[in-house]
Amino acid sequence: MFMPGGKYKNKDLADLIMAMREDYGSIHVVPGIMGGPPMLSTRNPKDFEVVFRHEGTWPNRPGADALLYHRQMHRKDFFQGVEGVAPTQGKASIRNLCSWTLESASVVALDRQLGLLKESNKRIEATKLFHLLEDFFKVSADLELKPSAWRMFKTPKLMKMMNILDTILYIISAYIDEAVERLEKEAKEGVVRPVDEQSVLEKMLKVDKKVATIMAMDMLMAGVDTTSSTFTGVMLCPAKNPEKQAILREEVMKILQGLGFHGGIHEELLNRDSVLSGYQVPAGTSVSMVPLSLLSSEEHFPKAAEFLPERWIRNATDSTGQCPANDLKLKNPFVFLPFGFGPRMCVGKRIVDMELELGIARLLRNFNIEFNHSTEKAFRSELISFPNIPLKFKFTDLAN
Ligand code: HEM
Numbered sequence: 191m192f193m194p195g196g197k198y199k200n201k202d203l204a205d206l207i208m209a210m211r212e213d214y215g216s217i218h219v220v221p222g223i224m225g226g227p228p229m230l231s232t233r234n235p236k237d238f239e240v241v242f243r244h245e246g247t248w249p250n251r252p253g254a255d256a257l258l259y260h261r262q263m264h265r266k267d268f269f270q271g272v273e274g275v276a277p278t279q280g281k282a283s284i285r286n287l288c289s290w291t292l293e294s295a296s297v298v299a300l301d302r303q304l305g306l307l308k309e310s311n312k313r314i315e316a317t318k319l320f321h322l323l324e325d326f327f328k329v330s331a332d333l334e335l336k337p338s339a340w341r342m343f344k345t346p347k348l349m350k351m352m353n354i355l356d357t358i359l360y361i362i363s364a365y366i367d368e369a370v371e372r373l374e375k376e377a378k379e380g381v382v383r384p385v386d387e388q389s390v391l392e393k394m395l396k397v398d399k400k401v402a403t404i405m406a407m408d409m410l411m412a413g414v415d416t417t418s419s420t421f422t423g424v425m426l427c428p429a430k431n432p433e434k435q436a437i438l439r440e441e442v443m444k445i446l447q448g449l450g451f452h453g454g455i456h457e458e459l460l461n462r463d464s465v466l467s468g469y470q471v472p473a474g475t476s477v478s479m480v481p482l483s484l485l486s487s488e489e490h491f492p493k494a495a496e497f498l499p500e501r502w503i504r505n506a507t508d509s510t511g512q513c514p515a516n517d518l519k520l521k522n523p524f525v526f527l528p529f530g531f532g533p534r535m536c537v538g539k540r541i542v543d544m545e546l547e548l549g550i551a552r553l554l555r556n557f558n559i560e561f562n563h564s565t566e567k568a569f570r571s572e573l574i575s576f577p578n579i580p581l582k583f584k585f586t587d588l589a590n
Pocket residue numbers: 251275276277278279295298408409410412413414416417420451452454456457527528529530531532533534535536537538539541542
């Protein structure tokens with residue numbers, strides 16, 4: 191069914207998952223094809239909780255086999271056993287958004303801005319980097335989640351992936367070398383910074399240059415497109431809901447600070463024998479937990495089709511000062527875990543929280559935001575979600 195002309199061919203990941211769910215039910219096993227592992231797929235949030243709560247201290251996240259192949263086989267010479275964290279386990283406006291999130295991640299991972307937001311001679315290389323980061327996700331979705339023979343022989347797609355990862359590594363290594371030079375120069379000049387003023391890269395470099403390089407690579411791969419897509423959603427919601435935008439602006443103006451969205455797929459190797467949806471599942475089974483359809487279900491999100499951000503507020507006070515129970519609130523927290531759960535949860539969450547809050551607060555303080563176009567199929571799902579429509583936001587300066 192994955193072959194040309196087949197029912198599942200050319201579907202984006204979200205549509206593929208929905209179609210398989212309809213065909214096979216809410217818990218089913220996808221057999222291993224062409225050397226890939228079999229996968230148990232569930233959409234029962236009670237199962238999510240069982241899997242996450244049984245994960246132990248060193249949870250195993252499959253789903254990054256091609257990245258591991260690059261580190262363990264293809265470029266074994268460089269990585270030498272250091273695997274990093276992530277694998278162990280239309281467009282102009284989209285590009286601008288990616289520039290901003292790449293700049294932010296780079297400040298953390300590379301201790302520098304790349305010059306994407308202003309003209310600079312480094313711009314071409316940095317632009318190449320974010321094209322490569324996006325390509326990484328697209329090719330990953332094909333290699334990791336769709337049947338592919340790459341585990342049996344070197345397919346052209348695997349070689350494309352190795353090429354993407356080689357080039358990302360090459361560009362990042364050059365940035366790291368520059369940072370090392372800069373820090374050495376500063377040390378010679380007697381510049382001493384207290385620990386809390388040292389950048390993340392500076393601290394990691396003190397541990398090991400290879401580890402610092404690989405961590406920077408992981409942070410950029412995990413942190414750029416995820417944040418851009420999330421920020422797109424965070425802007426589309428108030429743009430399409432002006433009355434909510436006005437409320438948020440009022441809050442922002444009051445405190446001048448002032449948001450997550452993501453429908454990820456969590457994969458996990460079951461750490462011990464467990465019962466999932468009434469079935470006995472042995473330890474070591476790959477489990478794919480897919481909350482996508484739950485995020486729009488009335489069962490978990492009353493009035494799911496409406497943008498009601500107040501559903502996330504803990505104790506909403508009404509106009510009479512009462513604090514009624516929030517009926518809109520999500521009852522089972524395992525339904526919505528945009529940053530994962532437990533020891534392997536996203537290391538960038540706090541950066542993202544800050545970046546998105548500051549980003550949306552700044553925009554709302556200065557502009558009225560409109561989006562006068564359809565948001566039908568606004569996102570397409572590769573390994574993560576990507577904006578799928580031209581982001582023609584209309585920004586109008588506020589009167590003051
Ligand atoms: C809105 C933006 C983001 C979202 C929705 C997101 C979401 C996630 C999720 C769901 C995971 C897997 C968690 C699990 O398996 O339980 C993850 C892992 C990770 N994220 Fe993020 N992330 C975002 C931004 C970032 C940023 C900005 C960085 C770095 C600066 C980052 C670095 C990482 C790393 C290194 C991992 C792997 C952790 C591990 O495997 O132990 N992420 N992220």
